[in-house]
Amino acid sequence: MFSYRHAFHAGSHADILKHLTLIHLVEYLQEKPGALTIVDTHAGAGIYSLKDGFAAVSKEAEGGIVRLLEFIKQGKPISEGIQRYLEIVQTENTGDQLDAYPGSPFILARLLRPQDRLKLFELHPKEIDILRHNIGELKQAKQIDIYAEDSFTRLKGLLPPPSRRGLVLIDPSYEDKQDYRYLEEAMEEALQRFATGCYAIWYPTLSRRESAALPDRMKKIAVNHKRSWLHAELRVENAPGERRLQSSGMFIINPPWTLEKHLAEALPILSKALGIDGGAQFLLKSFEA
Ligand code: SAM
Numbered sequence: 001m002f003s004y005r006h007a008f009h010a011g012s013h014a015d016i017l018k019h020l021t022l023i024h025l026v027e028y029l030q031e032k033p034g035a036l037t038i039v040d041t042h043a044g045a046g047i048y049s050l051k052d053g054f055a056a057v058s059k060e061a062e063g064g065i066v067r068l069l070e071f072i073k074q075g076k077p078i079s080e081g082i083q084r085y086l087e088i089v090q091t092e093n094t095g096d097q098l099d100a101y102p103g104s105p106f107i108l109a110r111l112l113r114p115q116d117r118l119k120l121f122e123l124h125p126k127e128i129d130i131l132r133h134n135i136g137e138l139k140q141a142k143q144i145d146i147y148a149e150d151s152f153t154r155l156k157g158l159l160p161p162p163s164r165r166g167l168v169l170i171d172p173s174y175e176d177k178q179d180y181r182y183l184e185e186a187m188e189e190a191l192q193r194f195a196t197g198c199y200a201i202w203y204p205t206l207s208r209r210e211s212a213a214l215p216d217r218m219k220k221i222a223v224n225h226k227r228s229w230l231h232a233e234l235r236v237e238n239a240p241g242e243r244r245l246q247s248s249g250m251f252i253i254n255p256p257w258t259l260e261k262h263l264a265e266a267l268p269i270l271s272k273a274l275g276i277d278g279g280a281q282f283l284l285k286s287f288e289a
Contacts, residue, residue: 011061037161121151238279
């Protein structure tokens with residue numbers, strides 16, 4: 001526990017899939033004027049330097065955001081959703097430079113309207129201090145609560161939100177194998193309390209049994225609660241062994257009707273831009289309850 005630092009993975013292909021999806025969910029939910037409560041159950045540090053620290057050591061952004069920007073420089077067309085995602089990443093940078101990569105807390109904070117609220121959970125003793133410092137610098141800080149607590153057990157206490165309009169991002173590190181079980185328990189409780197919320201779950205596609213079973217477990221929970229779902233995966237590589245993450249997925253419960261089209265446009269482009277062997281591929285499936 002606590003060896004995971006998201007800075008190592010900032011701007012990776014997995015962050016691109018997650019953040020591109022997240023932005024669409026927020027902007028769809030904001031089409032209505034009612035207040036939106038957003039919960040980010042696994043926040044990380046908020047924003048990451050790509051020029052020094054862990055991100056500069058791992059260089060995962062080179063297989064992600066840097067590669068995507070190079071693809072665009074070659075004049076290749078991209079979808080509106082990818083364009084919007086890049087605009088938001090660029091908000092944290094000057095000109096065309098890519099010095100910083102925003103994590104989900106910064107992406108979400110920048111999108112808040114005055115009536116919206118953001119709740120961030122982070123357990124890591126160092127990350128929580130960095131997160132508090134980073135969020136404190138933002139003009140939206142007053143709309144944001146930060147909890148140094150275990151979100152798997154505390155999420156239910158925030159549901160349903162007072163406005164009954166809510167988005168929950170669940171992005172565990174899965175460093176602890178128990179996270180798979182905690183996720184299922186948290187989703188059961190969350191749907192019992194707030195069945196109409198939109199839930200976005202990120203997961204790594206690994207050969208580990210718990211990881212391979214995750215999408216089917218989530219489908220079962222959604223269908224038992226008579227909820228619609230959408231399942232997307234992006235694989236950038238299909239090499240033997242799992243030395244680095246080659247594929248990840250998003251599982252959305254109560255997805256907006258627009259999300260499938262958004263991802264159907266973006267995923268073929270991302271697999272072309274980020275794929276590093278013939279094994280690049282994507283998956284997109286949905287079910288309407
Ligand atoms: N959501 C972030 C983003 O997209 O920028 C990345 C988050 S990272 C994958 C997962 C984070 O969750 C880590 O910083 C870890 O310390 C934290 N964490 C792990 N278990 C937790 C728990 N039970 N409750 C809250 N935070 C937890």
